Amino acid sequence: MMRRRRLYLFATIVSMMHIILLAPMRCLALSPDGLSLLAFKAAVSDDPSSSLAGWSEDDDDPCRWPGISCANVTGSAFPRVVGIAVSGKNLSGYIPSELGTLLYLRRLNLHGNRLSGPIPAQLFNASSLHSLFLYDNRLSGPFPAAACDVPRLQNLDLSRNALAGPLPPALRGCRQLQRLILAGNRLSGVIPTGIWPEMAGLVQLDLSSNAFEGPIPPDLGELDSLGGTLNLSHNHFSGGIPSTLGNLPSTVSLDLRYNNLTGEIPGVGTLANQGPTAFLNNPGLCGFPLLIPCEVRAVPAPEVSGAGRGAVAAGGSGTGTDEATAGERGRGMRTGLIVLISVADAAGVALVGLVVVCAYWKVKDKDKGCAKLGRRSEKGEPGRWRRCGWCGAAGAEKGEGGFSSSDDEEEGGGAEGEMVSMDKGFKVDLEELLRASAYVLGKGGKGIVYKVVVGDGSAVAVRRLGDGESVGGGGRYKEFAAEVRAMGRVRHPNLVKLRAYYWAPDEKLLITDFISNGNLAAALRGRSGQPSLTWSVRLRIARGVARGLAHLHDCSPRKFVHGDLKPSNILLDADFNPHISDFGLLRLLSLTSTSTSAAANASSTSTGLGLLGAALPSSAKSSHIDLPNPYRAPEIRAAVATRPAQKSDVYSFGVVLLEMLTGKPPEMSSPSPSTSSGEQVVGLVKWVAKGFDEARPLTEMVDPVLLHEVHAKKEVVAAFYVALACTDTDPEARPRMKTVSENLDRIAK
Known part of the structure; x- marks a missing residue:
């Protein structure tokens, strides 16, 4: 019994020591x-x-x-x-x-x-x-x-x-x-x-x-x-x-x-490539690109030598009076010369104005005769619209097959009911176009788009604009023709080329090159039987789109703004070279329809194969701007800006570039326990920016298809930085498209 008590006491002590020793370890x-x-x-x-x-x-x-x-x-x-x-x-x-x-x-x-x-x-x-x-x-x-x-x-x-x-x-x-x-x-x-x-x-x-x-x-x-x-x-x-x-x-x-900088802006190197917004709110700055001329400092008059001063003193005040009189005479002559030049300028301007007015009325009289021929052709006189196409031109020999060249148009031609070629090498007339085989490619707010195969087997794309209603007035036609001519003068390998147009009260057509390989949206989603786009192809597409936009912004006659850039408006040829379509189209829609609904709906409805334009007209309604479009810049979506600008095109390009890099749509779903559906919509721009802020691995953000090209890692990272700069929320902080294009060209060089 005593031994059993001792064993129990020993076990109790061991247990207590175990608890005491393990407590600090825990x-x-x-x-x-x-x-x-x-x-x-x-x-x-x-x-x-x-x-x-x-x-x-x-x-x-x-x-x-x-x-x-x-x-x-x-x-x-x-x-x-x-x-x-x-x-x-x-x-x-x-x-x-x-x-x-x-x-x-x-x-x-x-x-x-x-x-x-x-x-x-x-x-x-x-x-x-x-x-x-x-x-x-x-x-x-x-x-x-x-x-x-x-x-x-x-x-x-x-x-x-x-x-x-x-x-x-x-x-x-x-x-x-x-x-x-x-x-x-x-x-x-x-x-x-x-x-x-x-x-x-x-x-x-x-x-x-x-x-x-x-x-x-x-x-x-x-x-x-x-x-x-x-x-x-x-x-x-x-x-x-x-x-x-x-x-x-x-x-x-x-x-x-917003600094206190002064003096003339040096016109050297990178400084010469900056826009005026880079230097605003520095009251002391002057020179290009600001519209503030630098004052020319007056050259100080040479001091009179001691001998001269002595001569003046010896001659009394008479010499000084003569010099002053001579100075006044010189100033008077200069003033008179200025007045004479001003009068001559005014007379020259008046003469030029008189010539312009006379030319205008002469052309207007010819246009009236042309319109009469157009009306007669509607009553069953075939072929009369061709003669109307020559009416008012510099000479009938310039028209070929019913076409007027763009040069002829600028000289005063261009009546209703005619087909006008923007390219002298384009030899198809309207009758051949109407007889040719046509296939509907798409239909939406911007009209119906056809693929038309003409007699020689070549294909063109034809867009039927508007709703077919007449706007009833020659003045509207002149605006339309001027807009199309400006679009036709824009030529670049990465922009879809406008070949011809047709205007009649009940029909408006745009004829452009047909780009055979679909658009970037379809290529990114992957088409059956075709492999996904490699990094080298995506980089080539990005560079081409950047060059095309830069040309549109800086080199086109009107300094066009695209206003609706997205993958469905980037067409691909057989070699996957990009061609930007849909610039200037909404402006044309506003000129071809009595209703603004076509222009308002145009940007929200995509045909899948664009033609020429989607730059917002200045008269576009706010309802158009408020339409949801994840490629559109935040200042446009929030209606802070009333119309797209070049920097909003830069934002749209940045979103397209991010989509090419990540393989993800501009708005995607991610798990969210806070919502009833378990998902929330996340913007691609914010998702990528957050990933870089948190220094997440590149493998979590890049399109898995690109992970096989290990050598491209540095190039992909560089492209991400370009895209993030383009999608800055502050429009003024975004680079110009020229800068973006140069940045992409430096990758892999």
């Missing part, structure tokens, strides 16, 4: 990385969405916590924390220095919260850090100079906080930085020289909306890797614009608005 089960993360949780004073509620000290592994990503590291007995992404949660509190003990941390993303206080220098003890996103918080204090001690730091975005003070000279130590974004802070002072030449790999620099002062650093021109927009706007920079900025790559767009 407390110490959480890894050191987990303890550092709990320090951040403790520093958060308000977590309205309970986003950190799953961070529990009872877990032995923080890798399953929301927002935490881990990786196995050689030499470590447990997975290490490599990423923290707790963004947009409205967290209040501060950033604790304990996060610096995460030696394998690569990405820290805390943007979109309400964190305050300074950025601790100890945070940069995390020596593996390469991406730090702290924008859209309330952080204060100076710029963290210790950030430049991190050897692999590539992305640093501290924008839209309350950082203050000057940029430290230690910034030159950030040699690996690729993106430095400090916009929307309270940074001030003169930027020290010698910083920028050390940042050989810097691709993006944004110092806008701060209080920097003094001159713009000339050594910014040594940033050879810079792309997109160099944004120095909304500061207090003063003095002249350094001519060294002209040494920046041609792909760079400058934004120097």
Whole structure:
């Protein structure tokens, strides 16, 4: 009995010792990385969405916590924390220095919260850090100079906080930085020289909306890797614009608005390629491209020598009076000459005006006779419309087969009921066109589109415009003809070519080249029996579209805006070369129909094979602008802008480029527990931008088809940066299409 009691007492003691020894082990089960993360949780004073509620000290592994990503590291007995992404949660509190003990941390993303206080220098003890996103918080204090001690730091975005003070000279130590974004802070002072030449790999620099002062650093021109927009706007920079900025790559767009810059804009290099918006709201700037002439400084009169002064003194006041009289006579002569030149100019203008008026009435009389012939042809006189086509032309020998050339049209021809060729090499007349075999390609708000095979076996595309109603007036026809002539003069290998047009009260036709291989939308979705587009083909298409748009913006007679660019308007030939269609079409629709409904519905209805145009007319109704279109720029969708501009075309191109890179539509569904259907619509632009902010692997964003072309990784990344620059929410921050085209041409070279 005694022995049994002793055994029971011994077992009890052993059990108690086991409990006592294992209790601290249970407390110490959480890894050191987990303890550092709990320090951040403790520093958060308000977590309205309970986003950190799953961070529990009872877990032995923080890798399953929301927002935490881990990786196995050689030499470590447990997975290490490599990423923290707790963004947009409205967290209040501060950033604790304990996060610096995460030696394998690569990405820290805390943007979109309400964190305050300074950025601790100890945070940069995390020596593996390469991406730090702290924008859209309330952080204060100076710029963290210790950030430049991190050897692999590539992305640093501290924008839209309350950082203050000057940029430290230690910034030159950030040699690996690729993106430095400090916009929307309270940074001030003169930027020290010698910083920028050390940042050989810097691709993006944004110092806008701060209080920097003094001159713009000339050594910014040594940033050879810079792309997109160099944004120095909304500061207090003063003095002249350094001519060294002209040494920046041609792909760079400058934004120097809202500063105190003065003097003439240097017309060298990249500076000569900038538009006027780059220099606005600098009252002291002058010269091209601003419409502010630089004042010519008066050349000082040579000083009178001592001998001359003596002679004047000896001659008394008479000599001085003679000189003054001579000066007045010279000024009087100059004034008289100016008046004479002005009178001559006025007489010349009056004479030219008289000639123009006479020519106008002469042409109008001929047009009336032409219209009579057109009306007779409707009553059953075949062939009379051909003679009408010659009426008012410079000579009957210029018309061929019932056509007037575009030159003839400009000389006064062009009556109703005629077919007008925009290309002298186009030999098909209306009767042959009507007799030929035709196939309907599509029908929508822009009219019916036919493929027409003419006598020699070649094919053209014919679009029947409008609703067939007559607008009843020759003046409307003249507008239509002028618009079509302007469109016909636009020639580029990547733009669909207008060959001819036909106008009659009940029929309006546009004849263009037929592009045989469908459109980009169908090619991206994949067609049966055909492989998906390779990266080299997609890059070729992107380059071609960019060149075509750049030509449309800068080289066309009207400086056209497309207004409705999307994959269905990008046609492909047999070699997958792109041809942009549908520019200028809505303007024509507004001229061919008594109703604005055709123009209003045109952009929302796609035929799948476009022809010429979709630039919004100035008279387009807001109902058209408000139609949902994910390719349209946000300022157009929100009706902030009343009509598309060239920068809205740039946005549309960026969305198309992202679609080619990701293989995803511009609006896609993703799981969402907050909605009853379990899905939410996510915009492609925001999805890609978020992926780059969080430094997600490229494999998660790129089209899986492109992953087989391993050599193309750098090219794909470069194209992503081009697309992101194009889809900036600020239209002024988007590059011009000329810049975009040059940027794409530099890829893989």
